[in-house]
Amino acid sequence: MASACSSSSSNRSTLERLPNSQIRILRTVESVRRWRRPHTLDQRMVALVPTMGALHEGHLSLIRAAARENHHVVVSLYVNPAQFGVREDLSSYPVTWDADAEALVKLDRELADDGNNLGRISAVFAPTTPEMYPGGFPGQEVDSKGSFVTITPVGEVLEGKSRPTFFRGVATVCMKLFNIVQPDRVYFGQKDVQQTVVIKRLVRDFMIPAEVVVCPTARAEDGLALSSRNVYLGERRRPVSTVLYRALRAAEDAYNAGARDRETILAAATKVTDDVLAEQMALAPEKRVRFEVDYISLADPDNMEELSTVDPVKGAILSGAIRMLPVEDPQPGEDLGHSGGPLVRLIDNIIIPPSA
Numbered sequence: 587m588a589s590a591c592s593s594s595s596s597n598r599s600t601l602e603r604l605p606n607s608q609i610r611i612l613r614t615v616e617s618v619r620r621w622r623r624p625h626t627l628d629q630r631m632v633a634l635v636p637t638m639g640a641l642h643e644g645h646l647s648l649i650r651a652a653a654r655e656n657h658h659v660v661v662s663l664y665v666n667p668a669q670f671g672v673r674e675d676l677s678s679y680p681v682t683w684d685a686d687a688e689a690l691v692k693l694d695r696e697l698a699d700d701g702n703n704l705g706r707i708s709a710v711f712a713p714t715t716p717e718m719y720p721g722g723f724p725g726q727e728v729d730s731k732g733s734f735v736t737i738t739p740v741g742e743v744l745e746g747k748s749r750p751t752f753f754r755g756v757a758t759v760c761m762k763l764f765n766i767v768q769p770d771r772v773y774f775g776q777k778d779v780q781q782t783v784v785i786k787r788l789v790r791d792f793m794i795p796a797e798v799v800v801c802p803t804a805r806a807e808d809g810l811a812l813s814s815r816n817v818y819l820g821e822r823r824r825p826v827s828t829v830l831y832r833a834l835r836a837a838e839d840a841y842n843a844g845a846r847d848r849e850t851i852l853a854a855a856t857k858v859t860d861d862v863l864a865e866q867m868a869l870a871p872e873k874r875v876r877f878e879v880d881y882i883s884l885a886d887p888d889n890m891e892e893l894s895t896v897d898p899v900k901g902a903i904l905s906g907a908i909r910m911l912p913v914e915d916p917q918p919g920e921d922l923g924h925s926g927g928p929l930v931r932l933i934d935n936i937i938i939p940p941s942a
C-alpha cells in the first residue's frame with residue numbers, strides 16, 4: 587500500500603504537459619484509461635476532438651464548441667496511415683507539433699478567460715502507430731488484411747470511390763479512439779461531410795454511447811474552406827482554389843432560385859468550373875493554374891446517394907472534390923507551397939437544409 591502511494595506521487599511529478607499549461611500529454615492507451623477513470627466516477631462530461639494535427643482555425647472552432655458544453659476536452663493528434671491510399675500524401679502530410687502545442691495552450695487560456703465555458707482542454711492524445719495498431723500495422727492496400735471497421739455502402743461513394751481505403755481507415759481509427767477515450771461527445775467538422783455521415787452510422791450501428799456533434803465549416807475570407815492541406819497550394823494556386831466553393835455556391839443559388847432538378851442545379855456549378863478553367867488556360871503556362879474536377883454531387887443527406895430531384899422537406903448535400911495540379915513552368919523564387927507544391931485534392935460542401 588505504502589509503495590503504491592509513493593509510486594503514484596512520483597508519477598504525478600513526472601506527468602508530461604504542454605509547455606506553460608495544465609494540458610496533459612497522453613501517449614499510451616493505458617495513460618488515457620488512467621486519466622479517464624476518475625471523470626467517469628465524478629460524472630464529468632468528456633469530449634473528444636479527433637484531428638491529424640497541423641491545427642488551424644477549423645480545428646480550434648471544434649475545440650471551442652467542445653469546451654462550451656463539456657467539462658474536459660481531449661484533442662487527439664494522430665496522422666492515421668490507414669486512411670491514406672498507397673499513392674497519397676502520407677509522407678509529406680504536414681506535421682507541426684510545436685505550432686500545434688502553442689495554438690492549444692493559447693486557446694486553453696482563451697477558454698479559461700471566457701466565463702461561458704464548462705471546460706477546457708484537459709489532454710492531448712498523441713499516440714504512435716504501434717500503440718494504435720498493437721497487432722502490427724495492417725497496411726494501406728485495398729486488400730490489406732487486419733481488423734478493420736467498414737461502413738458500406740455510404741463509405742464507397744464519392745470520397746470513398748476516389749479513395750477506396752479512406753473511410754475504412756477513418757472508421758477503424760475512430761472506433762479505436764472512441765474505445766480508448768470513451769467520450770460522451772465527439773466533435774467533427776462539416777468540411778468533411780461524408781465523414782460525418784460515416785461516423786454517425788458507426789456510432790449508431792456499433793451502439794457507441796457518444797453523441798456526434800457536427801460543427802460548421804470555418805473558411806478563409808475569400809471562402810476557401812480551411813484545411814491542413816491548403817499549405818501545399820503556394821501563391822499561384824491559392825486564389826484559384828476557391829473555384830470549388832464558388833461552384834457550389836452557384837448550385838446553391840440555382841436551388842434558392844427555385845430549381846429542384848439535378849441537371850439545372852449542377853449545371854450552375856459546372857458553368858463556374860468550366861469558365862474558371864477556360865480563363866486560366868488562356869494565360870501563359872508560367873501564370874496559369876490547372877485543375878481537374880473529381881466530382882460535384884447532389885446527394886441525399888442520410889446516405890450520400892445521388893439525387894435526381896431535391897425534396898425540400900429533406901434537403902440535400904452539395905459537395906465536390908477538385909485536384910489542383912502542380913504549377914507549370916515554376917518561376918525562380920516562386921512560393922510553390924509545402925513539399926514543392928504537389929497535386930492537392932480539395933473537398934468542400936454546402937448543405938441545403940430541410941425546409942421547416
Ligand SMILES: Nc1ncnc2c1ncn2[C@@H]1O[C@H](COP(=O)(O)OP(=O)(O)OP(=O)(O)O)[C@@H](O)[C@H]1O
Nearest residue numbers: 637638644774775777778802803804812813814815
Ligand atoms: N475548415 C474546417 N472547419 C471545421 N472543421 C474542420 C475544418 N477543417 C477540418 N475540420 C475538421 O477537423 C477535424 C480534423 O480534421 P483534419 O485534421 O483532417 O484537418 P483537415 O484540415 O480536414 O485536414 P486535411 O487537409 O487533411 O483534410 C475533422 O473533423 C474535420 O472535419
Ligand SMILES: CC(C)(CO)[C@@H](O)C(=O)[O-]
Nearest residue numbers: 636637638666756759778
Ligand atoms: C477523423 C480523423 C481525425 C481520423 O483520422 C480524420 O479523418 C480527420 O482529421 O478528419
Ligand code: BAL
Nearest residue numbers: 638669670752778781
Ligand atoms: N480531413 C480528412 C482527413 C483526410 O483527408 O485524410
